Amino acid sequence: MTTSTNGAFDRKPFIAGNWKMNMDHVQGITLLQKLAWTLSDAKHDYNRVEVAVFPPFTDLRGVQTLVQGDDLHIAYGGQDLSPFDSGAYTGDISGQFLNKLGCAYVLVGHSERRTIHNESDDVLNAKVKAAFKHGVTPVLCVGEGLEVRQAGTHVDHTLQQLRAGVAGLANEQAAELVVAYEPVWAIGTGEVAGPEDAQEMCAAIRAELESLFGAETAGKPRLLYGGSVKANNAAAILQERDVDGLLVGGASLDPAEFANIVRFESHLVTD
Numbered sequence: 001m002t003t004s005t006n007g008a009f010d011r012k013p014f015i016a017g018n019w020k021m022n023m024d025h026v027q028g029i030t031l032l033q034k035l036a037w038t039l040s041d042a043k044h045d046y047n048r049v050e051v052a053v054f055p056p057f058t059d060l061r062g063v064q065t066l067v068q069g070d071d072l073h074i075a076y077g078g079q080d081l082s083p084f085d086s087g088a089y090t091g092d093i094s095g096q097f098l099n100k101l102g103c104a105y106v107l108v109g110h111s112e113r114r115t116i117h118n119e120s121d122d123v124l125n126a127k128v129k130a131a132f133k134h135g136v137t138p139v140l141c142v143g144e145g146l147e148v149r150q151a152g153t154h155v156d157h158t159l160q161q162l163r164a165g166v167a168g169l170a171n172e173q174a175a176e177l178v179v180a181y182e183p184v185w186a187i188g189t190g191e192v193a194g195p196e197d198a199q200e201m202c203a204a205i206r207a208e209l210e211s212l213f214g215a216e217t218a219g220k221p222r223l224l225y226g227g228s229v230k231a232n233n234a235a236a237i238l239q240e241r242d243v244d245g246l247l248v249g250g251a252s253l254d255p256a257e258f259a260n261i262v263r264f265e266s267h268l269v270t271d
């Protein structure tokens with residue numbers, strides 16, 4: 001069987017692990033060390049496939065120390081940021097603090113922020129802009145719940161979240177953006193959207209970005225899929241043309257499993 005990969009990797013594949021509220025700062029260091037060793041043993045080429053982790057805030061300083069001390073090529077980021085720069089916002093974390101800790105990325109609008117913390121599209125748009133303002137690349141998460149999927153309006157719903165999230169961005173910002181499509185019904189449930197579902201939505205997202213920012217810009221952002229990704233389904237999803245990477249939750253807590261996802265190319269079906 002012959003299948004194409006995502007545009008012959010026009011965009012560098014991006015595999016990200018969202019640790020969510022797991023791993024204290026000691027456990028986090030151990031996990032990252034094991035991941036780095038596993039990838040090193042496998043001679044992983046970070047120039048071919050970018051790897052990032054999103055630990056809890058309390059882990060970030062330790063992660064930075066390890067990455068710098070061991071010269072690791074693993075990027076890291078925050079799981080959220082404040083829309084504000086600084087001030088009386090108890091419990092919030094500014095994008096400038098993330099930047100200072102060496103965070104390359106920050107998740108914005110993960111479904112658990114949208115649902116548990118009721119974050120609105122307006123707030124998320126402000127967070128996307130705050131991330132760019134502070135030199136951290138936002139990973140804007142979008143996706144529909146089960147009821148929307150069953151109603152068949154998942155594309156409209158997700159594109160509406162996308163439009164709201166990117167409103168007011170300059171073309172250069174849109175080009176740098178990462179978008180993660182995460183159908184809520186597939187997160188942590190074991191239900192995986194099929195590769196064709198991931199492709200359908202990522203193609204729709206790409207087309208929407210083209211209508212908003214033009215074709216040249218729209219060809220640049222990386223589009224990820226997230227939702228019950230494991231080593232045994234990663235390659236099939238990444239084989240879809242418009243899927244450039246994966247946002248992995250539960251499986252990113254197992255260094256061997258996550259390393260196998262990062263090494264998805266060894267499972268690709270080629271000529």
Ligand SMILES: O=C[C@H](O)COP(=O)(O)O
Nearest residue numbers: 018187188227228249250
């Ligand atoms: O951010 C990651 C997603 O919520 C997916 O989580 P999961 O891989 O545990 O389903």
